Amino acid sequence: MTNIHIASATAPVNIATLKYWGKRDKVLNLPTNSSISVTLSQTDLRTLTSAATSPTFTSNKLWLNGEEHPFNDARSVQVLTHLKELRKKLELENPALPKFSEWYLHIVSENNFPTAAGLASSAAGLAALVVSIAKLYQLPQSYSELSVIARMGSGSACRSLFGGYVAWEMGQLQDGSDSKAVEIAPMEHWPQMKALILVVSADKKDTPSTSGMQLTVQTSELFKQRVDVVVPKRFKEMTQSILDKNFAKFAELTMKDSNSFHATCLDSFPPIFYMNDTSKKIIKLCHHINTYYNETIVAYTFDAGPNAVLYYLQKNETKLFNIIYKLFEKLPGWKSDRANYKQFLDQYTKLDKSVLNILDNFNDIYKGCSRVIDTQVGPGPQSTNECLINKENGLPK
Amino acid sequence: MTNIHIASATAPVNIATLKYWGKRDKVLNLPTNSSISVTLSQTDLRTLTSAATSPTFTSNKLWLNGEEHPFNDARSVQVLTHLKELRKKLELENPALPKFSEWYLHIVSENNFPTAAGLASSAAGLAALVVSIAKLYQLPQSYSELSVIARMGSGSACRSLFGGYVAWEMGQLQDGSDSKAVEIAPMEHWPQMKALILVVSADKKDTPSTSGMQLTVQTSELFKQRVDVVVPKRFKEMTQSILDKNFAKFAELTMKDSNSFHATCLDSFPPIFYMNDTSKKIIKLCHHINTYYNETIVAYTFDAGPNAVLYYLQKNETKLFNIIYKLFEKLPGWKSDRANYKQFLDQYTKLDKSVLNILDNFNDIYKGCSRVIDTQVGPGPQSTNECLINKENGLPK
Numbered sequence: 097m098t099n100i101h102i103a104s105a106t107a108p109v110n111i112a113t114l115k116y117w118g119k120r121d122k123v124l125n126l127p128t129n130s131s132i133s134v135t136l137s138q139t140d141l142r143t144l145t146s147a148a149t150s151p152t153f154t155s156n157k158l159w160l161n162g163e164e165h166p167f168n169d170a171r172s173v174q175v176l177t178h179l180k181e182l183r184k185k186l187e188l189e190n191p192a193l194p195k196f197s198e199w200y201l202h203i204v205s206e207n208n209f210p211t212a213a214g215l216a217s218s219a220a221g222l223a224a225l226v227v228s229i230a231k232l233y234q235l236p237q238s239y240s241e242l243s244v245i246a247r248m249g250s251g252s253a254c255r256s257l258f259g260g261y262v263a264w265e266m267g268q269l270q271d272g273s274d275s276k277a278v279e280i281a282p283m284e285h286w287p288q289m290k291a292l293i294l295v296v297s298a299d300k301k302d303t304p305s306t307s308g309m310q311l312t313v314q315t316s317e318l319f320k321q322r323v324d325v326v327v328p329k330r331f332k333e334m335t336q337s338i339l340d341k342n343f344a345k346f347a348e349l350t351m352k353d354s355n356s357f358h359a360t361c362l363d364s365f366p367p368i369f370y371m372n373d374t375s376k377k378i379i380k381l382c383h384h385i386n387t388y389y390n391e392t393i394v395a396y397t398f399d400a401g402p403n404a405v406l407y408y409l410q411k412n413e414t415k416l417f418n419i420i421y422k423l424f425e426k427l428p429g430w431k432s433d434r435a436n437y438k439q440f441l442d443q444y445t446k447l448d449k450s451v452l453n454i455l456d457n458f459n460d461i462y463k464g465c466s467r468v469i470d471t472q473v474g475p476g477p478q479s480t481n482e483c484l485i486n487k488e489n490g491l492p493k
Numbered sequence: 494m495t496n497i498h499i500a501s502a503t504a505p506v507n508i509a510t511l512k513y514w515g516k517r518d519k520v521l522n523l524p525t526n527s528s529i530s531v532t533l534s535q536t537d538l539r540t541l542t543s544a545a546t547s548p549t550f551t552s553n554k555l556w557l558n559g560e561e562h563p564f565n566d567a568r569s570v571q572v573l574t575h576l577k578e579l580r581k582k583l584e585l586e587n588p589a590l591p592k593f594s595e596w597y598l599h600i601v602s603e604n605n606f607p608t609a610a611g612l613a614s615s616a617a618g619l620a621a622l623v624v625s626i627a628k629l630y631q632l633p634q635s636y637s638e639l640s641v642i643a644r645m646g647s648g649s650a651c652r653s654l655f656g657g658y659v660a661w662e663m664g665q666l667q668d669g670s671d672s673k674a675v676e677i678a679p680m681e682h683w684p685q686m687k688a689l690i691l692v693v694s695a696d697k698k699d700t701p702s703t704s705g706m707q708l709t710v711q712t713s714e715l716f717k718q719r720v721d722v723v724v725p726k727r728f729k730e731m732t733q734s735i736l737d738k739n740f741a742k743f744a745e746l747t748m749k750d751s752n753s754f755h756a757t758c759l760d761s762f763p764p765i766f767y768m769n770d771t772s773k774k775i776i777k778l779c780h781h782i783n784t785y786y787n788e789t790i791v792a793y794t795f796d797a798g799p800n801a802v803l804y805y806l807q808k809n810e811t812k813l814f815n816i817i818y819k820l821f822e823k824l825p826g827w828k829s830d831r832a833n834y835k836q837f838l839d840q841y842t843k844l845d846k847s848v849l850n851i852l853d854n855f856n857d858i859y860k861g862c863s864r865v866i867d868t869q870v871g872p873g874p875q876s877t878n879e880c881l882i883n884k885e886n887g888l889p890k
Contacts, residue, residue, distance in 0.1 A: 317719075317749075317753065318715045318756060318757075318760075325714070326714045351762070352714075355760055355764045356715065359759040363756035366776070383763040
């Protein structure tokens with residue numbers, strides 16, 4: 097085979113600081129509220145996707161992390177249909193273009209982080225899928241326009257179309273064409289933002305987020321207050337805190353919104369629990385740390401699972417890690433090239449007795465966790481020459 | 494000493510099914526919403542209080558469960574002042590009465606359940622205090638009027654002035670004189686109501702409920718919706734479900750209100766957690782049981798701590814205990830005179846494999862609990878001849 101066209105791209109994970117929870121349209125993934133996220137560094141967390149098309153392919157095929165998966169679910173079909181429509185327009189305008197819109201696709205996708213980490217990888221995956229195909233199809237659409245398509249595949253995926261600080265504007269239109277991601281500020285605006293993910297061991301599978309959010313919309317009597325009153329106000333305040341680089345405000349809103357989201361889950365019927373006792377200990381620890389330093393230096397946030405994501409500024413890393421690294425040093429995932437971790441242990445012994453006493457209460461907190469991911473704010477999707485598809489046969493390398 | 498007057502009374506524990514959480518007046522214990530509770534049997538849970546007065550006493554004294562305690566805190570003083578004022582009126586009307594209102598009090602109080610159970614005993618304690626003193630003083634006031642005084646000592650104590658099904662009407666007046674308990678229905682209206690308390694082991698002390706509710710009032714952005722919209726509607730519906738003896742409705746509202754209350758705790762800042770992973774497992778178990786029987790046969794509710802109170806009807810005891818007794822049989826607290834517990838184990842082996850598989854997931858749930866209390870709906874305060882005070886010296890027997 098020679099007539100194989102391939103394009104590759106990477107896309108990042110994003111972690112919401114103002115949570116998306118609730119769909120007003122299930123098919124189009126239209127949310128009940130706008131949300132905000134921080135895009136994380138692709139050095140630590142990214143999906144790499146290669147998309148190939150050829151008149152010789154006999155069906156759409158998908159390989160994820162080395163295994164072939166079905167590629168005919170409604171969400172994928174919807175995404176591919178929209179991308180092919182955009183390609184079709186180009187082909188109609190320029191008949192010299194090859195008829196990619198009529199050919200099948202082969203998609204090969206790999207994450208650079210362990211699936212076992214339990215991190216929602218669908219956002220990065222859908223974003224990389226859309227960007228790699230858009231690149232293959234040479235689509236002229238902006239990333240905000242492409243985010244509308246990624247959103248149909250997985251709601252929060254739309255936010256992975258940008259780096260830095262990202263808003264997903266819920267939009268008003270019935271067709272969802274105004275429900276898209278926009279950049280609040282690029283990574284370079286506030287590059288000091290760091291993230292430490294504490295992967296918490298879970299007994300068993302959580303309620304899937306799609307069915308969970310439907311249950312909340314249908315049964316929580318506090319939910320309407322959240323989406324109608326609480327989140328719209330918080331959206332403005334959080335956007336401003338990012339523009340102002342006001343970490344204390346950003347952190348407070350992030351923590352409050354995580355709690356508010358989990359409160360509406362608990363108010364669902366039957367109630368939904370994503371956080372466990374270890375998650376709660378991490379919350380208490382963060383409040384102890386902020387109280388001890390008499391300054392908000394760390395924020396926690398929890399998605400639809402027990403894992404904690406801590407946000408903090410580079411300038412406060414020593415203050416935070418004096419405590420956090422001491423408590424979690426036994427976990428895997430700390431970066432081998434960060435020889436300076438040891439400094440935090442030296443500092444620890446110099447802390448007040450008052451905080452040492454408090455933190456003794458948390459000395460077994462690491463036992464409820466399986467690993468850490470030490471990362472930071474990062475850029476949006478990247479084009480790459482790395483390729484996962486064999487040019488000769490269109491199959492995974 | 495001969496001039497010692499003594500009266501004794503018992504009062505029950507009550508467990509709210511529509512929760513009291515939030516004060517609109519801290520001094521008077523005026524709530525932000527009306528609440529509903531079921532009074533539990535005093536065979537299993539009661540406070541017995543003897544109140545004595547004598548011109549020879551030199552100060553107010555209080556003994557709780559065999560230990561002397563200070564008796565000059567603001568709440569106790571407030572309660573005593575109000576009771577003495579009512580006595581004073583009687584003495585003014587009838588100068589032949591001894592001047593109890595000018596004499597000190599000795600109070601001796603004992604619970605018939607282990608303090609270690611972690612059950613809030615303050616409601617029964619304050620109710621027994623008020624009723625025993627009212628009896629000693631021969632006050633003509635109704636129990637609803639006395640509940641206003643008990644409320645000042647401990648908000649939920651007002652509901653322990655009645656048996657059966659009790660409402661605490663929040664009232665509107667600034668002086669709190671209309672914030673009182675009323676009987677929705679006596680025990681005899683719906684005597685089939687049973688309660689099983691699963692005492693859950695707690696790591697450490699919870700946030701005290703007084704400071705916890707203040708934090709929620711001040712910081713939770715969902716709380717206003719709960720007290721302004723959710724609870725008033727639920728109050729009417731739950732009252733009706735009791736009058737109608739509609740267990741399925743009563744149970745659903747009870748479970749939803751427990752979840753709603755804990756949701757506003759989680760939405761507080763910093764968040765408050767009263768339920769732990771064992772509490773959540775009990776919630777899930779109850780939903781599994783109701784789903785399995787395709788009928789709502791059990792309701793859970795959690796106060797400001799991890800203990801579960803399960804409500805169910807006598808007629809469904811076999812259905813419930815086939816599962817519950819099997820899972821919790823190793824715990825202490827099952828009644829020695831209930832030889833029929835064994836029947837439930839025999840039934841268990843006849844259950845569907847489907848439910849056996851589900852329940853295998855809960856086979857270690859008892860490890861997070863320390864005991865059970867197997868009880869039921871009960872009557873209000875009782876006068877008693879049992880006396881804890883020595884008539885000769887006015888001290889504890």
